[in-house]
Amino acid sequence: MATAVVVPAYNEELKIQQVLENLLTSNNNHIIVIVNGCTDNTLQKAKEMVDRDARVKIFNFKEKLGIDIPRAVGAKIALEYGVNAVGFVDGDMSGMFIQELEEIFSKVVTKTLDLSLANCYDNQNIQFAIKEKHRHEVFEWRALLSRKFGIAEILGIASPMHGPHVISSELISKIPLEYLAIPPAVLAFAIKNNYKVGIGASINHCRLRSTWRHGSHNTDINDTIIGDCIYALNLYEGKVLNRIQDNHNYDGYHSTRKFEYLTMNFEQSQVA
Numbered sequence: 440m441a442t443a444v445v446v447p448a449y450n451e452e453l454k455i456q457q458v459l460e461n462l463l464t465s466n467n468n469h470i471i472v473i474v475n476g477c478t479d480n481t482l483q484k485a486k487e488m489v490d491r492d493a494r495v496k497i498f499n500f501k502e503k504l505g506i507d508i509p510r511a512v513g514a515k516i517a518l519e520y521g522v523n524a525v526g527f528v529d530g531d532m533s534g535m536f537i538q539e540l541e542e543i544f545s546k547v548v549t550k551t552l553d554l555s556l557a558n559c560y561d562n563q564n565i566q567f568a569i570k571e572k573h574r575h576e577v578f579e580w581r582a583l584l585s586r587k588f589g590i591a592e593i594l595g596i597a598s599p600m601h602g603p604h605v606i607s608s609e610l611i612s613k614i615p616l617e618y619l620a621i622p623p624a625v626l627a628f629a630i631k632n633n634y635k636v637g638i639g640a641s642i643n644h645c646r647l648r649s650t651w652r653h654g655s656h657n658t659d660i661n662d663t664i665i666g667d668c669i670y671a672l673n674l675y676e677g678k679v680l681n682r683i684q685d686n687h688n689y690d691g692y693h694s695t696r697k698f699e700y701l702t703m704n705f706e707q708s709q710v711a
Contacts, residue, residue: 440548441522443469444540445513448530449503452480454650457533459488459495465537467544469520470495472530473513476503481530498705505696506663511619514611516705524548526605534648536603543605543639553610554629555639557602558595559647576661580668584623587672588630593637599625600664602642610634616701623664623671631675663691 444467448455455472462470474482474497482499489495498516500509510527517525524547526540539557546555560578581598585591599606599622610629611619618624629636666682666689673680682689 440524441468441520442524442526442544442548443467443471443517443520443522444526444528445510445517446470446472446528446530447475447507447509447513448472448477448481448485449475449509450477450479450481451530451650452477452484454531454533455481455484456488458528458530459485461533461535461537462528463488463492463494465540467526468494469517469522471513471516472497473504473509474499475509476500500700502697503695504700505620506660506692507620507622508696508698508700510622511616511701512705514606514619515616515701518608518611523608524605525608525611526603527599528603529649531650532603532647534646536642536646539640539642540603543603546637546639547605547607550607551635552637552639553607553634554599554625554636555605556594556597556599556637557604558597558638558641559602559644560596577664580665584626584668584671588626588675590630590636597638598623600667602644602647605639607634617698618674620696620698620701621667621670623667624674627671627675659691661691662689663693665689666691666693 444462446458459470472485472495474485485497489497514525524544526544543555543557546552578596581596585594585596614625614628618628669682669684669689670680682693
């Protein structure tokens with residue numbers, strides 16, 4: 440059973456090599472790095488890892504694709520390698536959680552799940568995190584989706600919006616690519632179409648060692664995530680697909696997503 444990990448990376452020169460070092464200790468056949476309009480040395484740092492292990496494949500996009508589009512691009516590329524399962528690990532997740540990642544993969548490889556998620560927040564961590572307003576709002580929406588989808592007892596607030604996760608090639612081949620660029624829509628589509636969804640492993644959020652963001656980014660990402668949740672709920676309920684709640688359009692970074700790239704064919708880039 441062949442597997443691949445997609446690693447979207449935007450200006451991660453300080454972390455990308457550690458992320459790839461960790462992933463190279465896994466059993467994955469392909470590690471697909473999507474260099475997303477970087478203006479630093481992410482590309483060069485990633486290329487140095489190719490020289491060490493041919494499993495690392497780089498696809499360099501000089502234009503920034505927009506948030507989550509690299510996930511969908513990477514998934515499309517992974518299917519062309521004929522894999523059975525595709526994992527997603529952000530280019531700033533430099534923590535060591537390979538054992539848990541292998542557990543998440545195993546649930547898909549053994550066909551136990553089609554969408555295998557990481558549970559990154561236990562009750563104590565949730566209570567700590569929601570002290571920040573933007574996280575409180577996001578967690579409320581994540582919990583709402585789980586309740587609406589009838590899987591709250593299974594998932595809690597776990598979601599493909601956050602943390603490593605793995606999707607079966609069967610699900611990826613059936614889901615519209617644009618949904619893969621709107622993470623909650625993946626969950627909505629999977630549940631609506633009776634795919635198997637569950638927790639593959641638990642990884643405390645702090646162990647991911649994701650880059651801490653602040654300032655206006657929090658507001659924009661907050662609106663992006665809430666808008667994505669609204670979109671996913673509309674998808675699940677068969678309503679008009681929009682991002683509007685209480686006369687407010689939760690756009691965030693959504694309008695920067697370059698969906699047109701999802702119709703293109705890609706070749707591995709070796710451009711310096």
